[in-house]
Amino acid sequence: MLPFIDYRQASPDSSRTLMIDACDAEAIAREHGTPLYAYSRRAMVASFRRFEAAFAPVAPLVCYALKASGNLHLLRVLADLGAGMDVVSGGELERAWLSGSPMSKIVFAGVGKSEPEIAAALSGSHSLLGADAKGRRGEPVTGRGPVGLFNIESAGECERIDRIASSLGIDARGCIRVNPDVDAHTHRYTTTGRSENKFGIALSEVPALFARFRNGGRLRLIGLHVHLGSPIATPGPYAEAVAVIGDLIDRLASQGTTIEVLNIGGGYGVDYGQDAPAAIESFATALVPLLAPLKARGIRIVMEPGRSIICQAGVLLTRVQYVKQGRTKAFVIGDAGMHTLIRPALYEAYHFVWPATPRGGLTPGDLREDQPFDGLITCDVVGPVCESSDFLAQGRRLPPLEPGDLLAVFCAGAYGMSMSMNYNDHPRPAEVLVDGSACRLIRPRQRAIELIASELSVEER
Ligand code: LLP
Numbered sequence: 001m002l003p004f005i006d007y008r009q010a011s012p013d014s015s016r017t018l019m020i021d022a023c024d025a026e027a028i029a030r031e032h033g034t035p036l037y038a039y040s041r042r043a044m045v046a047s048f049r050r051f052e053a054a055f056a057p058v059a060p061l062v063c064y065a066l067k068a069s070g071n072l073h074l075l076r077v078l079a080d081l082g083a084g085m086d087v088v089s090g091g092e093l094e095r096a097w098l099s100g101s102p103m104s105k106i107v108f109a110g111v112g113k114s115e116p117e118i119a120a121a122l123s124g125s126h127s128l129l130g131a132d133a134k135g136r137r138g139e140p141v142t143g144r145g146p147v148g149l150f151n152i153e154s155a156g157e158c159e160r161i162d163r164i165a166s167s168l169g170i171d172a173r174g175c176i177r178v179n180p181d182v183d184a185h186t187h188r189y190t191t192t193g194r195s196e197n198k199f200g201i202a203l204s205e206v207p208a209l210f211a212r213f214r215n216g217g218r219l220r221l222i223g224l225h226v227h228l229g230s231p232i233a234t235p236g237p238y239a240e241a242v243a244v245i246g247d248l249i250d251r252l253a254s255q256g257t258t259i260e261v262l263n264i265g266g267g268y269g270v271d272y273g274q275d276a277p278a279a280i281e282s283f284a285t286a287l288v289p290l291l292a293p294l295k296a297r298g299i300r301i302v303m304e305p306g307r308s309i310i311c312q313a314g315v316l317l318t319r320v321q322y323v324k325q326g327r328t329k330a331f332v333i334g335d336a337g338m339h340t341l342i343r344p345a346l347y348e349a350y351h352f353v354w355p356a357t358p359r360g361g362l363t364p365g366d367l368r369e370d371q372p373f374d375g376l377i378t379c380d381v382v383g384p385v386c387e388s389s390d391f392l393a394q395g396r397r398l399p400p401l402e403p404g405d406l407l408a409v410f411c412a413g414a415y416g417m418s419m420s421m422n423y424n425d426h427p428r429p430a431e432v433l434v435d436g437s438a439c440r441l442i443r444p445r446q447r448a449i450e451l452i453a454s455e456l457s458v459e460e461r
Pocket of ligand 1: 065268
């Protein structure tokens, strides 16, 4: 069904049940409680390697976009494989550094970088963790050096980075994020490369910016960055953007500016079981021939995949609390909802949901909404939050369910935990990392006291 996550027999005499690697999802949920995010280490490693292999002809620096899922223990798996990191805040920057990824492989993006964030990205002396922080191997934070690249979103940001770099006496290197006005044909909330979006700098303004930051100062502009949106189902929009940027590179060359780096961002679609997007190899088949000539001119390629690395490696496990028959349909009320996985509420995103141990052996072979079984019930899978947008799935046909049953929400590894929240004062879920028959807690469940503690700390005297 999915690499390393499918329905198998946990033992020869048991019925088929959801397995994550060699671990039984039911057993994991019993031990760690629900809601729970479980990730397969092997699935992550396989998707990272598959991504690298697909684009090997242009040898990109693959910077994992850790906004997709940023648990330190997941990042360490990827850092050990040689991944760089794409970060968008001071918090993510510190996570990336703690993962063991060298600063030179970190790219710092985001439209609103603050002064303290920029200072921390330039010098460990300004680390947001404090001067005593130690890295993964005990190394001091001071002297960790600047990030490899800033992805810069405005002229004002160029000025700010240049000023802070000058005051610290450190050289900064940056790519200008170009807004190519290309339609990625994705949800309007996750489209970033159109002229009406807040991201990037209009093509027409880029040459003047390079001319301005070519000589003197501490900021050196060395490349171009583009990110069109996410998820993108086909290579077409990327091909369009690379063509536009190829022209820009030529125009810049004619004014004496040499581009050393091209970062083509992330957004590569993943099969959630609905509108099958192109496989990563198909993206590569279309893009490698366009990137290879640039590579041959000495331009280093950078890519920022998030979803395509972690999405299918993660499952959200939720326990059914009630099954309620409404007037027009049934509601399966679980302990996970929009506060645990907001994608269905925010983008009407599709996630396949199915019981971990379905009654009657109704185990699915794929992630399609319409499973070919008799005796299914039609229901909405909802959570405990006081909003009608609090659903994980609507109008789904599922095997009969009872309170206490465990449901699995598939392809929840990307933008699941990282977008979870405390609305209605629900603690954030726990996370576990499965590797073969070993299952390790990598983030304990938040406790209710943690939600209240900071307010108690300022209680009136
Ligand atoms: N690079 C930049 C500059 C980005 O803004 C993003 C994602 C990525 C890379 C990684 O994109 P990926 O390869 O993961 O698709 N919350 C939405 C997705 C928002 C993506 C934000 N930027 C969702 O759940 O679908």
